[in-house]
Amino acid sequence: MNKEYKLDFIRNHMNIINNISMFFPVAPISQEKLIFLLKNKVITSKYLNRTKEDIEAEIDKYSVNSSKINQRALTTQIKKFDELMAVPEICDEIIYGLLERIYQGKKQPNHIEYVTSTEHSIPTSLQRFLAYKGWNNTYINNFFDRGCAGALPAIHNALNLPYATDIFCAEIFSPYVDLIAQNLAQKPNPQLVIEGTLFSDASVLCSTIPQKNFKKAKSNGLELLAYNEIIIPDTHKGIHFRSSTDKLNLSVLPYVPAKIKEYVLDFTKELCKKANLDFEKEKNSFVYAVHPGGPKILTNIQEEFNLPLSYFQNSIDLLYNYGNFSSPTCPVLLKNILENPAIKKGQKILAIAAGPGITINGLVLNKI
Amino acid sequence: MNKEYKLDFIRNHMNIINNISMFFPVAPISQEKLIFLLKNKVITSKYLNRTKEDIEAEIDKYSVNSSKINQRALTTQIKKFDELMAVPEICDEIIYGLLERIYQGKKQPNHIEYVTSTEHSIPTSLQRFLAYKGWNNTYINNFFDRGCAGALPAIHNALNLPYATDIFCAEIFSPYVDLIAQNLAQKPNPQLVIEGTLFSDASVLCSTIPQKNFKKAKSNGLELLAYNEIIIPDTHKGIHFRSSTDKLNLSVLPYVPAKIKEYVLDFTKELCKKANLDFEKEKNSFVYAVHPGGPKILTNIQEEFNLPLSYFQNSIDLLYNYGNFSSPTCPVLLKNILENPAIKKGQKILAIAAGPGITINGLVLNKI
Numbered sequence: 084m085n086k087e088y089k090l091d092f093i094r095n096h097m098n099i100i101n102n103i104s105m106f107f108p109v110a111p112i113s114q115e116k117l118i119f120l121l122k123n124k125v126i127t128s129k130y131l132n133r134t135k136e137d138i139e140a141e142i143d144k145y146s147v148n149s150s151k152i153n154q155r156a157l158t159t160q161i162k163k164f165d166e167l168m169a170v171p172e173i174c175d176e177i178i179y180g181l182l183e184r185i186y187q188g189k190k191q192p193n194h195i196e197y198v199t200s201t202e203h204s205i206p207t208s209l210q211r212f213l214a215y216k217g218w219n220n221t222y223i224n225n226f227f228d229r230g231c232a233g234a235l236p237a238i239h240n241a242l243n244l245p246y247a248t249d250i251f252c253a254e255i256f257s258p259y260v261d262l263i264a265q266n267l268a269q270k271p272n273p274q275l276v277i278e279g280t281l282f283s284d285a286s287v288l289c290s291t292i293p294q295k296n297f298k299k300a301k302s303n304g305l306e307l308l309a310y311n312e313i314i315i316p317d318t319h320k321g322i323h324f325r326s327s328t329d330k331l332n333l334s335v336l337p338y339v340p341a342k343i344k345e346y347v348l349d350f351t352k353e354l355c356k357k358a359n360l361d362f363e364k365e366k367n368s369f370v371y372a373v374h375p376g377g378p379k380i381l382t383n384i385q386e387e388f389n390l391p392l393s394y395f396q397n398s399i400d401l402l403y404n405y406g407n408f409s410s411p412t413c414p415v416l417l418k419n420i421l422e423n424p425a426i427k428k429g430q431k432i433l434a435i436a437a438g439p440g441i442t443i444n445g446l447v448l449n450k451i
Numbered sequence: 452m453n454k455e456y457k458l459d460f461i462r463n464h465m466n467i468i469n470n471i472s473m474f475f476p477v478a479p480i481s482q483e484k485l486i487f488l489l490k491n492k493v494i495t496s497k498y499l500n501r502t503k504e505d506i507e508a509e510i511d512k513y514s515v516n517s518s519k520i521n522q523r524a525l526t527t528q529i530k531k532f533d534e535l536m537a538v539p540e541i542c543d544e545i546i547y548g549l550l551e552r553i554y555q556g557k558k559q560p561n562h563i564e565y566v567t568s569t570e571h572s573i574p575t576s577l578q579r580f581l582a583y584k585g586w587n588n589t590y591i592n593n594f595f596d597r598g599c600a601g602a603l604p605a606i607h608n609a610l611n612l613p614y615a616t617d618i619f620c621a622e623i624f625s626p627y628v629d630l631i632a633q634n635l636a637q638k639p640n641p642q643l644v645i646e647g648t649l650f651s652d653a654s655v656l657c658s659t660i661p662q663k664n665f666k667k668a669k670s671n672g673l674e675l676l677a678y679n680e681i682i683i684p685d686t687h688k689g690i691h692f693r694s695s696t697d698k699l700n701l702s703v704l705p706y707v708p709a710k711i712k713e714y715v716l717d718f719t720k721e722l723c724k725k726a727n728l729d730f731e732k733e734k735n736s737f738v739y740a741v742h743p744g745g746p747k748i749l750t751n752i753q754e755e756f757n758l759p760l761s762y763f764q765n766s767i768d769l770l771y772n773y774g775n776f777s778s779p780t781c782p783v784l785l786k787n788i789l790e791n792p793a794i795k796k797g798q799k800i801l802a803i804a805a806g807p808g809i810t811i812n813g814l815v816l817n818k819i
Contacts, residue, residue, distance in 0.1 A: 096464050096613070203571075205692040206807040214682040214808070220721075222680045223810075224604060226594065236592060243612055245464070312590045314582045324573040353588075439574040440582070442591075 098242045098291035099304040099451070103418035106185055106286045108158040108177050108255070111405065114149040114280070117157065117260075118142060121279055124264040138267055145276035147406075151378045155283040155406035157257035171204045173258040178208040181253060181286050186216070192290075194222040194244065198237045198252040198410040200324065200333075201259070209251065231410035232312075233374035233436025234289075235444040238414070239310040241291055252410035253286035278333055281377060283406030287414040297451075303421050305432065308447040309358035315346050318441040339376075343437050344383035350443045351388070351435065358447040360431065370426055371395055372416035374436035375402035384435065412436075417448070426450060466610045466659035467672040467819070471786035474553055474654045476545050476623070479522040479773065482648070485628075486514050489647055492632040506635055513644035515774075519746045523651040523774035525625035539572045541626040546576040549621060549654050554584070560658075562590040562616045566605045566778045568692065568701075569623045577619065599778035600680075601742035601804025602657075603812040606782070607678040609659055620778035621654035646701055649745060651774030655782040665819075671789050673800065676815040677725035683714050686809040707744075711805050712751035718811045719756070719803065726815040728799065738794055739763055740784035742804035743770035752803065780804075785816070794818060 125138045158177050168176075178199075186192075197209045205225065213221050226237045234252045241248040263279040266272065297304050315321075321342060323334040355362040366388060375381055375398040385392050392399070397416055408415075413436050420426055432448040493506045526545050536544075546567075565577045573593065581589050594605045602620045609616040631647040634640065665672050683689075689710060691702040723730040734756060743749055743766040753760050760767070765784055776783075781804050788794050800816040 206687050206690070206809075210682060210808045210810070211687040214684055214687055217684070219681045219684065220679070221682075222604070222607075222678075224594070224608065226592070236590070239590075240592065240608065240612075244608075245611055310590075311588070313587045314578060314589075316582050316585070316587065319574050319579040319582055322574070440578045441574075442578070 096245060096294070097307060098244060098248060098293055099297040099306050100238070100242070100289055100417065100421065100448075101292050101297060101300060101302050101304045102290040103414055103421055104185070104288045105411070105415055105418060106181055106288070107156045108181055108284050108286070109156060111154040111156045112160060113154045114147070114152045114406075117155060118146050118148075118280060120160065121146070121260065121264055121267075124261065125268045133268060133271070137271070141267070141271055141273065142276050142280075145273040146280040147277060147378070151402065152281070152406045153403050156285055156408070157260065158255060158284045159257045159261070162261070170258045170262065171202065174202045174255040175204055175208045175211075177255045177284070178202055178253050178286070179212055182209060182212040182251075185251075185286070185288050186212075191216070191218045192221055192249045193246050194224075194248045196224045196226045196237045196241050196248060196250045198226050198231050198234045198250065199254060200231050200409045201255045202253065232438030232442055232444040233413035233434070234410040235310075235413060235434060235436050235446055236312065238289065238446060239307065241289070242307040245293070247293060247296070248291045250289040250291070250414070251286070252289075252414055254282070254409040254411060255284050256282035256408075257284050274334060277377075278335070281407050283408045285405065285408035285411045285415070287411035287418070289414050289417075303428070304451045305417060305421055305448045306451050308431070308449050309354055310444075310446055311350065311354035311357060312442055312444045313346065313350055314440045314442050315342050318342050321441045322437075322439040324439060339437070339441060340379040340383050342441060343380055343443060344387055346443060347384050347435065348387045351433070351445060354433075354445040354447060358431075360447065365431070366390060369431055369433045370420055371398070372413055372420060372432060372434040373398045374413050375399065375407060376437055377407065378402065380437070420450065464613060464662070465675060466612060466616060466661055467665040467674050468606070468610070468657055468659050468785070468789070468816075469665060469668060469670050469672045470658040471782055471789055472553070472656045473779070473783055473786060474549055474656070475524045476526040476549060476652050476654070477524060479524045481522045482515070482517040482520045482774075485523060485525065486510060486516075486648060489514075489628065489632055489635075492629065493636045501636060501639070505639070509635070509639055509641065510644050513641040514648040515645060515746070519770065520648070520774045521771050524653055524776070525628065526623060526652045527625045527629065538626045538630065539570065542570045542623040543572055543576045543579075545623045545652070546570055546621050546654070547580055550577060550580040550619070553619075553654070553656050554580075559584070559586045560589055560617045561614050562592075562612065564592045564594050564605045564609050564616060564618045566594050566599050566602045566618065566620045567622060568599050568777045569627070570621065600806030600810055600812040601781035601802070602778045603678075603781060603802060603804050603814055604680065606657065606814060607675065609657070610675040613661070615661060615664070616659045618657040618659070618782070619654070620657075620782055622650070622777040622779060623652050624650035624776070625652050642702060645745075646703070649775050651776040653773065653776035653779045653783070655779035655786070657782050657785075671796070672819045673785060673789055673816045674819050676799070676817050677722055678812075678814055679718065679722035679725060680810055680812045681714065681718055683710050683809045683811065686710050689809045690805075690807040692807060707805070707809060708747040708751050710809060711748055711811060712755055715752050715803065715811060716755045719801070719813060722801075722813040722815060726799075728815065733799070734758060737762075737799055737801045738788055739766070740781055740788060740800055740802040741766045742781050743767065743775060744805055745775065746770065748805070788818065
C-alpha cells in the first residue's frame with residue numbers, strides 16, 4: 084500500500100464532525116460582580132486571618148479584569164449548593180443536570196468520549212446518567228480527566244474511531260471559586276486570584292458520523308487532515324492538577340505563556356507539514372481556533388505567527404464573553420466555524436491548544 | 452458498502468497486539484506478612500483510638516487470606532517513602548522508575564495510552580518521562596483515570612487507531628495500604644480491610660502494530676473480533692473512586708459480585724453475537740481471560756457460564772500469585788495466551804472485566 088493510497092484509505096474510514104452544540108448551566112454573571120463576590124466572600128469567611136485591605140489589594144492586582152473578560156457563566160456563584168456536599172459531588176450534580184437537558188428527545192448515542200478537568204468521581208455523572216436512561220450499551224471513554232488540552236486529543240481520537248461518536252466536554256469551575264476565596268483569606272496567593280477569575284463553566288456536545296453517512300447527510304462537516312502533539316521540555320511543573328475532595332489544586336506557573344511562545348511556531352509548521360501544507364505560505368488563508376487559555380497566550384501566538392490580531396478575534400471574543408472554560412473552548416470555536424456560512428467548504432482550519440505536560444496540541448481540519 | 456465488506460475494510464485497518472511485557476516494581480511479599488504488617492502498623496499508629504484486639508479481629512475476619520492470595524507485589528510495604536510526600540507523589544515516583552526500566556534501549560513509541568486507577572496527577576509520570584527522554588512528539592492519551600475496567604476499553608480504543616500504539620497499564624496500591632491502616636485505627640471498616648489485602652502493584656506494556664506490518668512480522672498476535680460494554684442499572688454506588696491527596700477513597704460494595712453474576716451471561720452472549728459466534732455452542736472452545744476482581748467474582752461467572760472452574764484457572768492463579776492489580780490484570784492474562792505455544796492460531800479468546808459504573812466490558816480476540 085503506497086503512502087497516498089493509505090491516506091485515502093484511512094480518511095475514508097474516519098469520522099466527520101457534523102454537529103456541535105453548546106450548553107451553559109446558568110445565565111452568565113459579569114466579571115465585576117464575580118470580583119465583588121470574591122472579595123465579599125473572603126471578608127465574611129470564617130477562615131479570615133489576613134486583613135480585608137490585603138486581600139482586596141491582591142484581588143485588584145491579579146484578577147483577570149473586565150477589559151479581558153466581560154462576563155462568565157458560573158453555576159454556583161460562590162455559594163455551595165449545600166454545605167454538606169463536597170466539590171466533586173456538586174460538579175457531579177451540575178453535569179448530570181446538563182446531560183439531562185442535552186440528551187432530552189435525542190436518540191441513544193453509540194459511544195461518548197467524556198472530557199473534563201473538573202469532575203473527578205468515578206463512575207462519572209455521564210455513567211450515572213446513561214444508566215438512568217437505560218442506555219446501558221452506549222460505550223464510554225472517560226477521557227483526559229484533569230488534562231483536557233482543549234479537547235483536541237479526544238477529538239483526534241473520536242475522528243479515528245470506526246463508528247459514530249459523541250464528544251461531551253464539560254467544566255464546572257465555580258464550586259472551586261468558593262474554596263479559592265477561603266484559601267485567599269489564609270495566605271497571599273496571586274495564582275489563586277487568577278484561577279478564580281479566569282475559569283468558567285460550560286459544556287459542549289460534538290457529534291461525529293462516519294464519512295460514508297456524511298455524504299448522504301449533506302450538512303456541513305469538519306474532516307481531520309492532521310494532528311500533532313508535543314511535550315515542551317522542562318515544563319512538567321508548568322500546569323499541574325492534583326486531586327482532592329476540597330481543593331482545585333490547579334497550578335499554572337507564570338512561565339507558561341512564554342514557553343508556549345517559544346515552541347508554538349515550529350510545532351505549527353510540523354503540524355501543517357503533516358497535512359501537506361506549508362505554514363508560512365498558507366498562514367494567511369487559515370481560519371484559526373486557538374484555545375484562549377489566557378490573554379497572554381493569545382498575543383504570544385499572534386506575535387510568533389506574525390499575523391494581525393484579527394485572525395484570533397474569535398478566541399478573543401470567546402474569552403471576553405465567557406472566560407476560559409477549558410475543554411469546551413476549542414469545540415465552541417469550531418462550532419462557530421462549522422455554522423458560519425461566510426466560511427466556505429474547502430476552508431482549512433488550524434486549532435491549537437495547550438495542556439498539562441506542558442503539551443501543545445493541534446489539529447488541521449477541512450470544512451466540507 | 453455492504454456490511455461484510457465494511458467489516459473487512461475496518462479489520463484491515465485495525466491494529467494487532469503483538470507483544471505484552473510485565474513489570475513489577477519490586478519482589479513480592481507473602482499475604483501473611485502483609486496482614487501481619489497491617490495489624491502491626493495499626494497497633495503502632497499514632498492515630499490509634501480502637502483497641503488492638505478489635506482491629507486484629509476485624510483484619511482476621513475480612514482480609515483476603517492466604518488461601519486466595521499467596522503473595523503480592525507491594526512497592527512501599529506499608530512504609531511511605533518519605534513522610535513529606537503525598538500519596539500521588541509516591542505513585543508518580545514509582546511509575547516514573549518503572550517507565551525508565553520498561554523503555555530502556557527501546558525506540559520511541561508513536562503513541563501511548565496510559566491506563567491507571569492509582570496515579571492521579573496531571574501531567575502524569577508518563578508525560579514527565581517522555582519529556583525527560585526528549586520524546587516530545589509521542590502522542591499520549593491519559594486514559595480512564597480511576598476506572599480502568601481491566602484496561603479493556605483502552606485496548607479496544609488502541610486496536611481501532613490507525614497507527615502503532617503502546618498501552619501502558621500501571622497500578623501502585625501499596626502507598627494507600629499505609630493510609631488504610633491508619634484509617635482502620637480510627638473506625639471499624641471491613642471494606643478497608645478488603646481493599647488493603649486485595650490490591651497489588653504491577654505494570655504492563657502492550658504493543659500493537661498495524662495489520663499490514665504484522666503480516667511481515669510473523670510473530671504471534673491478537674486481533675479484535677468484537678467489543679461490548681454495558682452499564683448495570685442501579686449500581687453507580689457499587690464501585691466508587693473519589694480523588695484525594697491522602698486517601699484512596701475506593702469503595703466496593705458487597706453487592707458487586709451478585710450484580711455482575713446477574714448480568715454477565717446475557718452480556719457475554721451479546722458480545723459473542725457481535726463476533727458472529729454463538730456463546731452457548733462455543734463456550735467450551737474459548738480460552739478465557741476473566742479479570743479476577745476478587746475470588747467471588749470468578750466463581751459467580753463460572754456458575755453463570757456453567758463451566759468447570761478449570762476454564763478460569765489462569766485468573767485464579769494470577770490472583771493467588773499476585774493479588775488484584777487492577778488495569779494490568781487482563782493484559783497479563785492475554786500475555787500468557789499470546790506466548791503459550793499450546794494455544795494455537797485461530798483460538799478465540801474471551802476477555803471479561805468489570806469497572807466503576809458498574810460496567811461489564813468484554814473483548815473477543817483471535818490468536819493469529
